[in-house]
Amino acid sequence: MIRSVTRFEGVADIGALPIRFGAGVEPIRIRDVADVIIGSAVRTGAATENGHETVLGTAMMLAGQNSRIVARRVGDSLPRIQAQLPPGIELRVQYDRSELVDRTVATVRKNLVEGALLVVVVLLLLLGNWRAALIVALAIPLSFLAALIGMWRGGCLGQSDESGSDRFRPADQWRGGDGRERGATPGGREAALGRRLTGQGRSDEVLAASQTDLYLSYKPRSEWRRTHGVPWTKEQLAAEIDAVIQTGQPGQTLVFAQPIEMRFNELLEGVPADISVKVIGTDYDVLEPTAAKIREILQQIPGTHEGEGEVEFETQGRSPVLMIQARKEALQKYNLTAEAVNQVVRVALGGQVVGSIYRENRKSDLVVRLSEKLRGDLDAMRELPVRVDGHSMLPLGRLADFEQVSAVEPIAREEGHRRAALLVNLGGRDMESWVREAQARVTAEVPLPEGYRVEFGGQFENLREAQQRLMFVVPGAGVLILLLVYLALGSFRQAILVYTGIPLAVTGGVLALWLRGKPFRITAAVGFIALSGVAVLNGLVLVTQFNELRAEGRSLKLAVIVGALMRLRPVLMTALVASLGFVPMAIATGAGAEVQRPLATVVIGGIVSSTLLTLLVLPSLYAAFEREDADLVTG
Numbered sequence: 001m002i003r004s005v006t007r008f009e010g011v012a013d014i015g016a017l018p019i020r021f022g023a024g025v026e027p028i029r030i031r032d033v034a035d036v037i038i039g040s041a042v043r044t045g046a047a048t049e050n051g052h053e054t055v056l057g058t059a060m061m062l063a064g065q066n067s068r069i070v071a072r073r074v075g076d077s078l079p080r081i082q083a084q085l086p087p088g089i090e091l092r093v094q095y096d097r098s099e100l101v102d103r104t105v106a107t108v109r110k111n112l113v114e115g116a117l118l119v120v121v122v123l124l125l126l127l128g129n130w131r132a133a134l135i136v137a138l139a140i141p142l143s144f145l146a147a148l149i150g151m152w153r154g155g156c157l158g159q160s161d162e163s164g165s166d167r168f169r170p171a172d173q174w175r176g177g178d179g180r181e182r183g184a185t186p187g188g189r190e191a192a193l194g195r196r197l198t199g200q201g202r203s204d205e206v207l208a209a210s211q212t213d214l215y216l217s218y219k220p221r222s223e224w225r226r227t228h229g230v231p232w233t234k235e236q237l238a239a240e241i242d243a244v245i246q247t248g249q250p251g252q253t254l255v256f257a258q259p260i261e262m263r264f265n266e267l268l269e270g271v272p273a274d275i276s277v278k279v280i281g282t283d284y285d286v287l288e289p290t291a292a293k294i295r296e297i298l299q300q301i302p303g304t305h306e307g308e309g310e311v312e313f314e315t316q317g318r319s320p321v322l323m324i325q326a327r328k329e330a331l332q333k334y335n336l337t338a339e340a341v342n343q344v345v346r347v348a349l350g351g352q353v354v355g356s357i358y359r360e361n362r363k364s365d366l367v368v369r370l371s372e373k374l375r376g377d378l379d380a381m382r383e384l385p386v387r388v389d390g391h392s393m394l395p396l397g398r399l400a401d402f403e404q405v406s407a408v409e410p411i412a413r414e415e416g417h418r419r420a421a422l423l424v425n426l427g428g429r430d431m432e433s434w435v436r437e438a439q440a441r442v443t444a445e446v447p448l449p450e451g452y453r454v455e456f457g458g459q460f461e462n463l464r465e466a467q468q469r470l471m472f473v474v475p476g477a478g479v480l481i482l483l484l485v486y487l488a489l490g491s492f493r494q495a496i497l498v499y500t501g502i503p504l505a506v507t508g509g510v511l512a513l514w515l516r517g518k519p520f521r522i523t524a525a526v527g528f529i530a531l532s533g534v535a536v537l538n539g540l541v542l543v544t545q546f547n548e549l550r551a552e553g554r555s556l557k558l559a560v561i562v563g564a565l566m567r568l569r570p571v572l573m574t575a576l577v578a579s580l581g582f583v584p585m586a587i588a589t590g591a592g593a594e595v596q597r598p599l600a601t602v603v604i605g606g607i608v609s610s611t612l613l614t615l616l617v618l619p620s621l622y623a624a625f626e627r628e629d630a631d632l633v634t635g
Helices: 011-015 067-084 097-127 130-137 139-153 162-168 234-248 259-269 284-298 328-333 338-350 378-382 431-445 459-489 492-499 501-516 522-551 556-566 568-580 593-625
Strands: 018-020 047-049 052-059 091-096 171-177 189-193 211-217 275-281 310-313 319-326 352-359 362-368 385-388 392-395 400-407 417-425 453-458
Touching (some): 091 097, 097 130, 097 593, 130 139, 275 284, 284 417, 284 431, 319 328, 319 338, 378 400, 453 459, 459 492, 492 501, 492 522, 492 593, 501 522, 522 556, 556 568, 556 593
Antiparallel strands (some): 052 189, 171 211, 275 417, 319 400, 385 392
């Protein structure tokens, strides 16, 4: 076997390479015209933890996987990785999504247990017999089991609405400068190496030089500051953080958000906010003033008025750029192409890989470029030689003009066009009504040149899509309920009477949302669907009793009076069980609670109104629309 070894063994070997043999005895070597050193790639980013530089790594999850399981697997592998690291390097977890999921599940578990206990107490008080209450309460675990089986068969067991529940995890982020937020990726864990290391940062998204992501982990809520004995809200905490940063670093634009929420927003619309307002066109000299005018209008609308929400630019201001503009006349005079100038600039400033070197089984690029000192010297750059006709040289300054200008960086695009975007996070208002008002005002007050347009995007589009689906789901559920009631009563007229409980229930649900200041969410819509079933059930109990009494020979009026009195306790029991079971969810404050509160609020408010009105209105309607001599079918 024959093996030829020609690889470089180190810096000295590279420096000793000859460049050219002249008239002298010794050739001109690389070390004679350049410094050969062990350097680093051009830095593109940095990460710090509490002021100390770190290397930040993120575990990316495959699509369709369970983030809780993936995060735990990653966490279990960290001790093995730590054991293989050199001394002095510490691996610490910065963000673990499984903690969020566990806390959200704990909130749901707590609400379910407390709700079940309340239901048992109500049954015991109203039935007066603990055996009967226990038998009825067995429906709770059986219904849970049926729901779990359905979720398992549907492939959604173990999944959670993390994009919603993440609003309430004990970690916060904000964007420094005018930066774009990069939330925790859908991988589940981020780890930092606790030693000062430098290197090239690589990412699948590019941030402008003025953009920074910051992560803040909360202390336990019990340790937060208090005002009049009440812990601060997140809004108060965010305002205090903003004030402190503005004191030390004035002029910063801060947008507070949550990791998973921001990641989903970026995946949806490319911007890290609940709502994005995009001005799309061709010229930034038009886009930026138009976006500024729209921002002024949006800040006047309730929900983004001062102190309520925030409207910020995606990027603000322009970055300094060195523009090297080739002179066409000079290139033509010396028979040069623009590529000759570009090649010199690219090699001298950006660097060019000319080979590889291996050190301890590691491959590193061999790069030629100007030293850091010369890279910042315009006069030195103007003297860079450009080869002409293969023999002579001309300084770059004779072929190109050097100019320092301000330019938009980075340039964002939408469907092939340039765009300027505004980031909108609402405070105390639902998205849909805010978007409708904002669209109307922007259309009326901001004239756009030909070829320019304004687009609204973000989470409200998901809300609209869900509402469109509900436009089919809700009527479909209503038709099925009406059909079942008709089959139970055998009378379409009586089925319609029972069906009046639904609008009575919806009225109470809407009123409850309004009284609590809760915006309409998809979970609230689910609550209305569940509420419809309870409301119809109460009406069905009453009408069935009326029919049975009339079948026994009672008069219409007497059947209504006696039937209402006989079914008063069952109706009240149904209402109390259904409503009190949701009370823990309605007042919960744990992780994911805000997703649950609208549903519980709708159900409680709707049951209260439907029960009261059903006991009063339905008997009157039955007496008014039924005939004394009508034939009844009872079962």
